[in-house]
Amino acid sequence: MTDRAVTVSQAxxxxxxxxxxxxxxxxxxxxxxxxxxxxxxxxxxxTVVTTDMLVEGTHFRLDLTGWADLGxxxxxxxxxxxxxxxxxxxxILVALAVPGGTTMGxxxxxxxxxxxxxxxxxAVVVGGDxxxxxxxxxxxxxxxxxxxxxAPLRIDGARPGDRIGLTGLPGRSAAGLALLLAGRPEGPLHxxxxxPETPIGSxxxxxxxxxxxxxxxxxxxxxxxxxxxxxSGVGADLDTAALPRDPQLRxxxxxxxxxxxDEQVLDWMLDGGEDHGLLGTFPPGVTVPEEFTxxxxxxxxxxxEVTVDGRHRTPGGWDxxxxxx
Amino acid sequence: MTDRAVTVSQAxxxxxxxxxxxxxxxxxxxxxxxxxxxxxxxxxxxTVVTTDMLVEGTHFRLDLTGWADLGxxxxxxxxxxxxxxxxxxxxILVALAVPGGTTMGxxxxxxxxxxxxxxxxxAVVVGGDxxxxxxxxxxxxxxxxxxxxxAPLRIDGARPGDRIGLTGLPGRSAAGLALLLAGRPEGPLHxxxxxPETPIGSxxxxxxxxxxxxxxxxxxxxxxxxxxxxxSGVGADLDTAALPRDPQLRxxxxxxxxxxxDEQVLDWMLDGGEDHGLLGTFPPGVTVPEEFTxxxxxxxxxxxEVTVDGRHRTPGGWDxxxxxx
Numbered sequence: 001m002t003d004r005a006v007t008v009s010q011a012x013x014x015x016x017x018x019x020x021x022x023x024x025x026x027x028x029x030x031x032x033x034x035x036x037x038x039x040x041x042x043x044x045x046x047t048v049v050t051t052d053m054l055v056e057g058t059h060f061r062l063d064l065t066g067w068a069d070l071g072x073x074x075x076x077x078x079x080x081x082x083x084x085x086x087x088x089x090x091x092i093l094v095a096l097a098v099p100g101g102t103t104m105g106x107x108x109x110x111x112x113x114x115x116x117x118x119x120x121x122x123a124v125v126v127g128g129d130x131x132x133x134x135x136x137x138x139x140x141x142x143x144x145x146x147x148x149x150x151a152p153l154r155i156d157g158a159r160p161g162d163r164i165g166l167t168g169l170p171g172r173s174a175a176g177l178a179l180l181l182a183g184r185p186e187g188p189l190h191x192x193x194x195x196p197e198t199p200i201g202s203x204x205x206x207x208x209x210x211x212x213x214x215x216x217x218x219x220x221x222x223x224x225x226x227x228x229x230x231x232s233g234v235g236a237d238l239d240t241a242a243l244p245r246d247p248q249l250r251x252x253x254x255x256x257x258x259x260x261x262d263e264q265v266l267d268w269m270l271d272g273g274e275d276h277g278l279l280g281t282f283p284p285g286v287t288v289p290e291e292f293t294x295x296x297x298x299x300x301x302x303x304x305e306v307t308v309d310g311r312h313r314t315p316g317g318w319d320x321x322x323x324x325x
Numbered sequence: 326m327t328d329r330a331v332t333v334s335q336a337x338x339x340x341x342x343x344x345x346x347x348x349x350x351x352x353x354x355x356x357x358x359x360x361x362x363x364x365x366x367x368x369x370x371x372t373v374v375t376t377d378m379l380v381e382g383t384h385f386r387l388d389l390t391g392w393a394d395l396g397x398x399x400x401x402x403x404x405x406x407x408x409x410x411x412x413x414x415x416x417i418l419v420a421l422a423v424p425g426g427t428t429m430g431x432x433x434x435x436x437x438x439x440x441x442x443x444x445x446x447x448a449v450v451v452g453g454d455x456x457x458x459x460x461x462x463x464x465x466x467x468x469x470x471x472x473x474x475x476a477p478l479r480i481d482g483a484r485p486g487d488r489i490g491l492t493g494l495p496g497r498s499a500a501g502l503a504l505l506l507a508g509r510p511e512g513p514l515h516x517x518x519x520x521p522e523t524p525i526g527s528x529x530x531x532x533x534x535x536x537x538x539x540x541x542x543x544x545x546x547x548x549x550x551x552x553x554x555x556x557s558g559v560g561a562d563l564d565t566a567a568l569p570r571d572p573q574l575r576x577x578x579x580x581x582x583x584x585x586x587d588e589q590v591l592d593w594m595l596d597g598g599e600d601h602g603l604l605g606t607f608p609p610g611v612t613v614p615e616e617f618t619x620x621x622x623x624x625x626x627x628x629x630e631v632t633v634d635g636r637h638r639t640p641g642g643w644d645x646x647x648x649x650x
Contacts, residue, residue, distance in 0.1 A: 037375060037405075037406040037407075037409035037410055037480065037539075037540055037541060047372055047468075049374070049416075049418060049451075049452065049466070049468060050362060050418070050452060050454075051376070051418045051419075051420045051452065051453070051454055051464065051466050052420060052454045053420040053421075053422055053454060053456055053462065053464055055422050055456055055457075055458040055462065057458065057459060058422070058456055058457050058458050059456070080362075081362040082362075084362035085362055091374075093374060093375070093376045093466065094376075095376045095377060095378040095464050096378075097378055097380050097383070097462065126374075127374065127375060127376065128376070129375075129376055129377045129378060131378055131380055131383055131384070132380075132383050133380040133382065133383050133460070133462070134382060134460065135458070135459065135460065137378065137380065137422065137458070137462050137464075139376065139378055139420050139462075139464040141374070141376045141418065141466040143372075143374060155362065214362075215362055216362055
C-alpha cells in the first residue's frame with residue numbers, strides 16, 4: 001500500500017492507476033477489463049453510453065466537497081443519464097486530471113467513492129485515463145445495456161395528455177448548496193447536494209410501465225421539463241401543490257433568512273439543479289410506478305411551453321455554457 | 326448560423342451543442358443518436374470502449390495548436406486505443422469544458438476537427454457534454470466493435486520469440502514539438518505533432534494476421550514496448566538499425582543545433598510520445614502485414630526488460646502523473 005501522503009507526481013502513473021482501478025474488474029463474459037488500451041464488453045442487444053465532466057471551480061470546490069463524495073457524484077450523475085434511457089448501468093470509465101501535488105490518500109478516497117457509487121448502481125469500473133492539470137477534472141463515461149427487444153426511453157416521446165411523473169424530492173441539492181455556502185452546520189441537505197441519490201431501478205420501472213419519455217433532472221425541474229416537452233413537441237402544465245416536498249426545505253429557507261419562505265422553497269424545487277430525479281411521461285391507462293409522483297400533465301401547445309399553476313414561468317436553473325441564470 | 330464572434334456565454338448551451346453535434350448522427354440501427362440523456366447503440370458482438378482527456382497547459386497550448394487540430398487530435402488519440410485492440414472505431418462521445426469567453430467560431434472549428442477525424446476513422450459523434458472551466462478540457466470516449474467471434478488483441482499476449490512490428494515513423498511528433506517550441510517555420514513535422522495519423526485498418530490487419538499482442542505508442546516507443554512486454558511476462562531486444570526513419574528527423578536535429586545529431590534522432594524515436602503508431606507482436610510463421618516494420622524480437626527474460634542494440638536502456642518518454650522524465 002502506498003503511503004497516503006505521497007503525491008501523484010512522486011508516485012507516478014502506474015501507482016495512481018492501481019489505486020483507481022480498485023478490485024480486478026473482469027466482468028462476466030467481458031473479454032478485457034482494466035489495464036489495456038481499451039475495455040472490451042461482451043455482447044449486448046443495445047448499448048447505452050453517456051459522458052460528463054466535473055470541473056473544479058465550476059462544479060465543485062475541494063474545500064466544500066471531499067474526494068470520496070466527488071467520486072460518488074461524478075459516477076452518480078452519469079449513471080443517472082443511463083437510467084433516464086430506461087436502462088441499467090453496467091460499466092464505468094474514468095478520465096482524471098489532477099495537479100501533481102495531489103496525494104495518494106486523496107486518490108484513494110476518490111477511488112473509494114467512484115467504486116462505491118458504481119457498486120450501488122450495479123456497475124464496475126473497467127477503464128480510465130490519468131493526466132495532470134492545474135485543476136481537478138473528473139470525466140466519467142457510463143455504459144449500460146437494454147434487454148433484447150427493449151426500446152430506450154427517449155426524451156422526445158411525450159404526447160398530449162400524458163401524466164408527468166417525478167421521482168425523489170426536488171430542490172434538496174440546491175437548498176443544500178445554499179446552506180453549505182452560508183457555512184451552516186452539516187445536515188441531510190448538505191449530503192443531498194454532495195451526492196445525488198440516483199433512483200436505481202426506476203428507469204427500468206418506467207420503461208416496463210409504458211412511459212412515453214424519460215429524462216433526468218440535472219439542470220432544474222422546469223428547465224428539464226421544458227426540454228422534454230420541447231423535444232416532444234408538446235406543452236405542459238405543472239401543479240406545485242402536487243410536488244413532493246421535503247419539509248426541510250422550509251426550515252432551510254427560514255434559517256437562511258429568505259424574505260419569502262414559500263417563494264424560496266418554490267425556486268429551489270423548480271429551478272434547483274443536480275437532484276437527478278427521473279422525470280417521465282405516462283400515457284392514460286398505464287399504471288405509473290409508485291416511486292413517481294404525478295406533478296402535472298402534457299397538452300397540445302407551443303413545444304416546451306410550461307405553465308406553473310396556470311401561469312407561464314421561464315425556467316431558471318443551470319445552462320452549462322452560461323452558468324446559472 | 327451563429328455569428329462566429331459570439332461567445333459561449335452569450336450563445337448558451339443549446340447553441341454550442343448544436344454546433345458540436347454537426348450533421349445528424351443517426352447511425353444504421355442505433356435506436357438513439359445525439360440530443361438525449363445518453364446515446365444508444367445497436368447490437369454488437371463485443372464493444373470496445375476507451376476514454377482520454379486533453380487538458381490545456383498540460384497537453385496543448387492554444388497559441389501553438391488551432392481549435393480544429395485540437396479536435397482532430399482528441400479524437401485521434403482515442404481512436405488509436407480502439408485500433409490497438411484489433412477493432413474498428415464506430416462512435417465518438419465528446420465532453421468539453423471551455424471558458425465562457427470562447428467564441429462560437431472557435432467551437433465551430435473544434436467541431437469541424439472532431440467530426441473530420443471521426444469520419445476519417447469511420448466513426449460518428451453520438452453524444453457529448455458541455456461545461457465551463459478556466460481552461461479548455463476535451464474529453465473523448467471512443468467506442469468500437471469487434472466482429473462476431475473475433476478475439477481482441479490484448480496487451481499481455483506476447484510470447485518469447487515473437488517478432489515486434491511497428492507502423493509509421495516514430496519520433497515525428499516529438500521532433501515536431503521541438504521545432505514548434507523553437508519557433509521554427511511550419512513544416513510536416515509540426516503537423517505530425519499537432520495531429521497524429523492513426524493507422525486505420527492496421528489493428529484489424531494485425532488481428533487477422535494472428536498477432537499475439539498489440540498496443541499503441543502514446544508514451545514513447547520504449548516505454549510502451551516495455552509496458553507490453555511487462556504485461557506479457559517477456560523481455561525484448563530492439564534493433565535501432567531496423568527502425569523506420571523519417572530523414573526529416575536528422576534535418577530537424579541539425580536545424581535545432583543538437584550537439585549529437587544521431588543521439589537526438591534516436592532519443593526522439595525511442596522516447597518521443599504521441600506518434601500513435603501500432604506496436605504488435607507476431608509469432609513465428611504468421612505473415613506480418615506490410616505496414617508493420619519488424620524492429621526486434623521478444624525473448625525469455627525479466628518482464629518488461631528491453632535492450633536496445635544489445636544494451637539495457639531505461640525508457641524515458643511520458644508518465645502521465647509525473648510529466649516528462
